[in-house]
Amino acid sequence: MPTFIGDVHGWxxxxxxxxxxxxxxxxxxxxxxxxxxxxPEVLDRVHDLYDRGLARCVLGxxxxxxxxxxxxxxxxxxxxxxxxxVDGWGGDAVMxxxxxxxxxxxxxxxGRHWPWLGELPWVLEGTAAxxxxxxxHAGFDHQRPFAEQLADVRAGWDGPWSRSDDPRPPPLxxxxxxxxxxxxxxxxxxxxxxxxxxxxxxxxxxxxxxxxTGGMPGRRLTGIIWPEERIISSA
Numbered sequence: 001m002p003t004f005i006g007d008v009h010g011w012x013x014x015x016x017x018x019x020x021x022x023x024x025x026x027x028x029x030x031x032x033x034x035x036x037x038x039x040p041e042v043l044d045r046v047h048d049l050y051d052r053g054l055a056r057c058v059l060g061x062x063x064x065x066x067x068x069x070x071x072x073x074x075x076x077x078x079x080x081x082x083x084x085x086v087d088g089w090g091g092d093a094v095m096x097x098x099x100x101x102x103x104x105x106x107x108x109x110x111g112r113h114w115p116w117l118g119e120l121p122w123v124l125e126g127t128a129a130x131x132x133x134x135x136x137h138a139g140f141d142h143q144r145p146f147a148e149q150l151a152d153v154r155a156g157w158d159g160p161w162s163r164s165d166d167p168r169p170p171p172l173x174x175x176x177x178x179x180x181x182x183x184x185x186x187x188x189x190x191x192x193x194x195x196x197x198x199x200x201x202x203x204x205x206x207x208x209x210x211x212x213t214g215g216m217p218g219r220r221l222t223g224i225i226w227p228e229e230r231i232i233s234s235a
Contacts, residue, residue, distance in 0.1 A: 001128045002027045003232070004135060004208065005223040006194040006201075007060065008046075009215025010036025010093060015045060017234035018223045027124060029194035030060025030137035030172070032117070035090035035215030039097045043113045050116075059120040059156070060137045061172040061195065065089055067118035070107045072157070077103035090215060122171065123153040129227050131188050138170065138195040139177030139209075146182040181207050190226070203229050 003022035008015050009031055019026065032046055033039050049055035068081040069091070082103045085091035095101065098109045107114055124135040140149045152159045153171050161169040170177070178196040181204075185191070191207050197214035201222050208226070212233070213219040220233040 001025075001225060001227065002126060002133065003223050003225050004029060004192045004210060006211040006221060007031035007213060007215060008036070008042055008221065009034055009062075009090070009213060010039040010042050010097070011213070011215070011221065012036075012038040012041040012045065014213070014221035014234035015042055018221050018232055019045075019049075021232040022223055023225050024128075025126070026055035027126075027135050027192075028055065028057035029135060029192065029211070030058045030120075031062045031194065031211075031215070032057065032060070033066060033094055034062045035093055037093060037097060039094045043110075043117070047113055047116065056124055057120055058124050058135055058137055059118075059122050059172065061168075062089060063117055063120060064169070064172050066091075069103055070110075070114065070118065072115065072118055077107065079103070122156040122159075122169075123150065131190065131227050132186070133190045133192055133226065135192045137172045137193060138174050139180055139193045140171065140182050140185075140191060141174075141177060142180050142182055144182075146185050149182070178202070178209050179204075179207050192224070192226070201231055203231075 001024040004027050005018055006029055032042050065085050068078055069085045071077050100106045100109055126133055161167050175196040179202055193209055194211035197211050198209055201210040210222045210224050212222040223232045
């Protein structure tokens with residue numbers, strides 16, 4: 001059985017508290033970075049679990065933005081995106097935690113975490129107890145066939161948003177999708193996401209939303225052990 005964990009946002013104490021209670025494969029729902037004080041420790045922990053085959057993680061909109069900032073592949077850092085990320089996305093906490101002042105320095109200090117972080121999959125899929133699950137950062141909409149939407153996010157960076165005038169992909173960004181269930185979603189599939197802060201996890205047979213922190217101080221990180229729908233959280 002998998003344990004789905006909401007947006008960590010650089011809070012290692014919360015993450016460790018939830019990991020201590022988790023069961024089965026760990027599936028993180030994106031936004032490992034920004035806002036919290038311990039991004040380097042969070043990345044070390046998650047990447048180590050990934051290397052050991054114990055955890056997977058989907059790309060969050062904050063990782064998406066960091067990829068714009070640092071440049072994917074051979075692309076140079078985007079200085080305009082860098083300023084926006086530092087000032088408005090909680091990137092200042094990342095810069096302080098790594099002790100750097102520029103995008104180029106950050107890219108260097110990330111070391112093995114880059115480009116791994118920017119190349120996280122946009123969607124993860126699996127089965128447990130005869131049921132299927134699909135994990136994505138924000139969610140799907142109710143207007144397009146589910147199979148088409150799934151194909152788009154499986155394509156990730158090569159999907160339709162790479163050719164859009166507004167490149168911010170709604171499956172990673174739209175908070176209006178927090179509990180949307182596509183009408184043609186197969187009945188044996190459950191969609192799980194983070195991204196949109198909720199006071200407590202929202203759980204139905206086909207939809208789970210479990211970002212209970214938004215990366216803010218004084219909040220509890222939540223995990224869902226599925227398909228039992230058992231809730232675990234940090235203190």
